[in-house]
Amino acid sequence: MQTIVLGLIAGVIYALIAVGITLVYKCSRVLNFAQAEIGTLALYWTWWLSGDHHLPWAVGALASIVFAVAVGLLFERFFIRPIATAPRVTLAVATIGLLALLASVEAALFIGSIKQLPNPINAGGFTVAGVVVGPSQMLALVVVAAVALALGAFLRFTDFGLGVLASADDPVAAQLMGVSRAKVSAFTWGVAGALSAIAALLNEPTVGALAPGVFAGLFIGGLTAALVGGLSSLPGAFAGGILVGLIEAEIKAHLVFASMPDLQYVAMLLMVLLVLLVRPQGVLGRAAA
Amino acid sequence: MRAIVGSARRANIATALLLLVVLPPLTSHAMPKLVEQHNWLLLDRGIAAAVAAMSLNLLLGYAGQISLGHAGLLGVGAFTAGNLITRMHLPMLLATAVAIVVSAAIALVIGVPALRLRGLYLAIATVLFALAMQYSVFPSHAVSSGSAGVAVPRLLWGHSYLTDNAVFASICFVLFIGAWVIDDNIVRTRVGRAFRVIKENEAVAQSFGVDVVRYKLMAFVVSGAMAGLAGAMYGQTIGHVDSATFDLMSWSLPLVIMVIVGGMGHRLAVVIAAFFFMILPDALGSLHAISPIIGSALLMMTIARHPEGMADLLTIRRRPAAVSDDDDASVPALPDLPLPPASLRSGVVPQPRGNNALLEVENVTVRFGGLTAVDHASLEVPAGQIVGLIGPNGAGKSTLFNAVSGLVRTESGIVRFRGEPIQDLRSDQRARLGIARSFQQVGLAMDLSVRDNLLLAQHQLASYGDTAAVLMLPGVAERESELRQRADVAIEALGFADAADKPVKFMSGGQQRIVEIACLLLTAPDLVMLDEPSAGMAPGVAENLAARLRELRDALGRTVLLIEHNVPLVMDTCDYVYVLDAGRIIASGTPAEITADQRVVEAYFGAAPDAPPPVARRTRKTVGAPS
Numbered sequence: 001m002q003t004i005v006l007g008l009i010a011g012v013i014y015a016l017i018a019v020g021i022t023l024v025y026k027c028s029r030v031l032n033f034a035q036a037e038i039g040t041l042a043l044y045w046t047w048w049l050s051g052d053h054h055l056p057w058a059v060g061a062l063a064s065i066v067f068a069v070a071v072g073l074l075f076e077r078f079f080i081r082p083i084a085t086a087p088r089v090t091l092a093v094a095t096i097g098l099l100a101l102l103a104s105v106e107a108a109l110f111i112g113s114i115k116q117l118p119n120p121i122n123a124g125g126f127t128v129a130g131v132v133v134g135p136s137q138m139l140a141l142v143v144v145a146a147v148a149l150a151l152g153a154f155l156r157f158t159d160f161g162l163g164v165l166a167s168a169d170d171p172v173a174a175q176l177m178g179v180s181r182a183k184v185s186a187f188t189w190g191v192a193g194a195l196s197a198i199a200a201l202l203n204e205p206t207v208g209a210l211a212p213g214v215f216a217g218l219f220i221g222g223l224t225a226a227l228v229g230g231l232s233s234l235p236g237a238f239a240g241g242i243l244v245g246l247i248e249a250e251i252k253a254h255l256v257f258a259s260m261p262d263l264q265y266v267a268m269l270l271m272v273l274l275v276l277l278v279r280p281q282g283v284l285g286r287a288a289a
Numbered sequence: 290m291r292a293i294v295g296s297a298r299r300a301n302i303a304t305a306l307l308l309l310v311v312l313p314p315l316t317s318h319a320m321p322k323l324v325e326q327h328n329w330l331l332l333d334r335g336i337a338a339a340v341a342a343m344s345l346n347l348l349l350g351y352a353g354q355i356s357l358g359h360a361g362l363l364g365v366g367a368f369t370a371g372n373l374i375t376r377m378h379l380p381m382l383l384a385t386a387v388a389i390v391v392s393a394a395i396a397l398v399i400g401v402p403a404l405r406l407r408g409l410y411l412a413i414a415t416v417l418f419a420l421a422m423q424y425s426v427f428p429s430h431a432v433s434s435g436s437a438g439v440a441v442p443r444l445l446w447g448h449s450y451l452t453d454n455a456v457f458a459s460i461c462f463v464l465f466i467g468a469w470v471i472d473d474n475i476v477r478t479r480v481g482r483a484f485r486v487i488k489e490n491e492a493v494a495q496s497f498g499v500d501v502v503r504y505k506l507m508a509f510v511v512s513g514a515m516a517g518l519a520g521a522m523y524g525q526t527i528g529h530v531d532s533a534t535f536d537l538m539s540w541s542l543p544l545v546i547m548v549i550v551g552g553m554g555h556r557l558a559v560v561i562a563a564f565f566f567m568i569l570p571d572a573l574g575s576l577h578a579i580s581p582i583i584g585s586a587l588l589m590m591t592i593a594r595h596p597e598g599m600a601d602l603l604t605i606r607r608r609p610a611a612v613s614d615d616d617d618a619s620v621p622a623l624p625d626l627p628l629p630p631a632s633l634r635s636g637v638v639p640q641p642r643g644n645n646a647l648l649e650v651e652n653v654t655v656r657f658g659g660l661t662a663v664d665h666a667s668l669e670v671p672a673g674q675i676v677g678l679i680g681p682n683g684a685g686k687s688t689l690f691n692a693v694s695g696l697v698r699t700e701s702g703i704v705r706f707r708g709e710p711i712q713d714l715r716s717d718q719r720a721r722l723g724i725a726r727s728f729q730q731v732g733l734a735m736d737l738s739v740r741d742n743l744l745l746a747q748h749q750l751a752s753y754g755d756t757a758a759v760l761m762l763p764g765v766a767e768r769e770s771e772l773r774q775r776a777d778v779a780i781e782a783l784g785f786a787d788a789a790d791k792p793v794k795f796m797s798g799g800q801q802r803i804v805e806i807a808c809l810l811l812t813a814p815d816l817v818m819l820d821e822p823s824a825g826m827a828p829g830v831a832e833n834l835a836a837r838l839r840e841l842r843d844a845l846g847r848t849v850l851l852i853e854h855n856v857p858l859v860m861d862t863c864d865y866v867y868v869l870d871a872g873r874i875i876a877s878g879t880p881a882e883i884t885a886d887q888r889v890v891e892a893y894f895g896a897a898p899d900a901p902p903p904v905a906r907r908t909r910k911t912v913g914a915p916s
Contacts, residue, residue: 031409079593089355089408097588100542104581259430266425269417273402276410
């Protein structure tokens with residue numbers, strides 16, 4: 001039971017990354033390999049403001065989110081929009097460049113130093129039927145639920161949001177209906193940046209430290225989740241995130257061998273191969289005509 | 290001429306070997322102060338990186354298959370070599386050879402899902418492969434002592450170890466030149482051409498008779514072998530590897546940077562880029578941490594601004610302005626093309642003569658979802674005749690062509706070629722039986738030159754094995770030069786001598802059409818299927834086309850199936866005509882019978898008998914568009 005809770009928490013965080021990847025992919029054909037790394041670099045603002053300068057956690061968190069949104073927007077404007085019609089692989093390689101850039105900036109500035117961030121909230125956790133739920137885990141569940149509802153409501157109930165959804169469904173038709181492709185693209189990258197920062201903020205208490213490379217799991221889990229969701233629907237990405245989180249938690253709890261560590265990565269590779277070869281439309285997707 | 294070129298190449302290789310093998314130890318011993326051991330080590334690492342970059346260049350630059358998993362493949366090489374040397378006491382060169390084989394085998398395993406996963410999905414699968422290797426397999430007890438990794442000593446034999454980094458550089462150079470020569474052999478033969486056409490368009494590759502599955506797997510295997518070599522070399526260079534040695538950031542991504550910034554498919558540029566990025570951190574001294582930042586920034590700039598990479602900046606290529614479609618003077622007449630010499634035609638069954646049907650289509654149905662594109666269509670193409678297939682737009686003519694050439698699956702019905710059912714064969718297998726087809730949208734590899742397309746067309750005539758090609762065994766160069774001579778004759782006959790090495794995409798539509806037909810004829814197929822050959826041609830050239838088609842039938846004994854909207858051309862050349870409307874054959878007969886058939890007139894013009902005659906269309910539709 002405790003394992004399921006842990007898996008669920010990790011899963012909803014993966015879901016945020018997966019939703020970011022899927023949203024950008026559907027609207028601008030770009031598979032963003034840097035989706036988790038944007039938030040990871042942004043997290044250093046929280047460390048600097050809230051850890052080093054003792055400002056409230058929320059202030060640092062907000063700075064991180066703003067930074068991540070800015071990175072998303074700038075990258076979209078200067079590196080994606082000029083080659084918007086390039087093949088998908090070319091676009092993906094551009095994001096690999098961003099991933100390498102962000103990771104190497106982190107490494108250049110912070111290699112060998114492990115930063116501690118303050119706790120997001122200082123409240124006690126609670127125990128239900130023997131299952132311990134910590135305060136930051138509660139926060140993660142609440143924040144993800146709120147973000148998911150807000151994003152879902154925005155996409156469904158505003159004109160611009162509907163334009164984004166239409167664009168995801170059929171970019172050409174949406175453009176002909178007067179939806180600005182540039183605006184949609186910028187919006188999705190901005191949202192992706194924010195989601196990335198939020199996911200990194202929520203993931204940090206679980207990892208317990210901030211150092212270059214510690215969030216590799218966030219990238220892998222989020223990417224796997226997006227694939228399991230079929231890269232096509234946001235609910236699918238969300239479900240994929242939870243599924244990946246649960247499977248990973250089960251493996252971490254029950255399949256631990258000193259002779260072969262970290263089997264969850266092998267499991268994720270197998271999951272992705274299985275989904276891609278057997279059900280490429282994802283767990284919740286419909287088969288393409 | 291060919292022999293001179295061959296011997297010059299051998300002399301070049303020998304000189305390079307001599308210089309690169311003798312110089313390092315000589316320098317190191319004669320002038321030990323000139324280059325310090327540390328710098329020899331740096332050189333060794335640079336060579337390993339260059340081989341690794343060549344490995345990814347082969348896969349990504351030639352065959353167009355992206356891999357973010359090369360860190361994993363390099364690691365397989367290094368860990369295999371390390372274990373064999375430390376646990377089994379194998380000499381380093383033997384261990385390296387085994388490492389090459391093991392990495393090639395693992396790459397083959399990765400290549401199998403790659404047959405179904407294209408582009409992005411392959412990138413994801415390979416990145417996960419690298420991570421699974423890094424976090425689970427490399428630290429496992431089976432291949433290393435946990436996170437402590439494994440030593441990769443340079444064991445020469447018995448108990449004698451190689452410590453001199455300069456001598457080791459010589460060994461690395463030999464292996465590097467070996468990899469370079471194999472890479473070069475691939476580029477010069479049908480293997481490299483097959484890779485490049487797969488990269489560009491798999492449907493076109495199949496129409497040229499290229500077995501896409503086989504060559505994709507081959508690209509993975511050769512790339513894996515080179516990665517294994519690079520990994521083993523790198524391991525022996527640094528002496529000890531652990532799982533952190535081969536992580537995504539230290540190998541997979543830098544290799545992508547080297548290949549793309551260097552210029553995909555440009556071996557020399559990629560090798561230079563590999564040396565540059567390997568040596569850069571050392572050159573930067575205390576600022577070494579910004580080296581990966583420079584690399585990733587260059588990658589982003591390259592993708593966004595100079596997709597061809599450094600190679601494009603170095604070689605200033607003349608880019609001819611695209612010739613416009615109505616520049617009729619530049620469209621040449623169809624040339625006389627040489628038949629393949631007997632040495633290239635082994636295995637090609639001589640064509641049956643007489644009245645028996647070469648191609649029979651029986652009750653073939655093709656459906657796309659709910660749409661029935663071809664509805665129980667039957668037709669017969671007798672050997673040695675020109676048969677026309679006409680019908681209004683959307684009648685299903687091209688779909689029927691696709692069903693015959695194997696690009697779409699038939700739902701029911703039988704397609705027979707020389708009496709044998711072929712509907713279950715792959716498209717490249719049908720091409721090898723002697724069915725050649727042109728596309729409504731020109732079926733050429735647009736990024737390749739006229740010459741390369743003409744060589745590619747002769748893929749199935751190249752009667753050497755692919756392994757022989759990779760090793761450039763005796764005979765391969767001779768066969769290859771025969772193919773080149775035939776291509777040269779065709780280029781000469783087309784009058785394209787000036788444009789022979791320019792990418793086909795810079796030619797006009799009409800010129801491309803002519804090159805495409807020349808490609809078909811070079812293979813001397815028994816059945817030539819032409820999909821609107823006169824589209825985009827000037828009227829004068831279209832007349833010439835009619836004469837050529839008759840010559841093809843009368844002088845060369847070929848059989849032709851022709852889709853055409855240019856009705857005068859059809860009436861002028863065809864022995865028999867089928868009319869397709871809404872997927873059904875509605876009429877058939879001699880041209881005279883068809884012109885008189887009221888159903889045909891209605892299908893084309895509706896009921897009005899006084900409608901103007903149809904005009905040759907100049908639009909093209911996409912065929913097998915890659916995503």
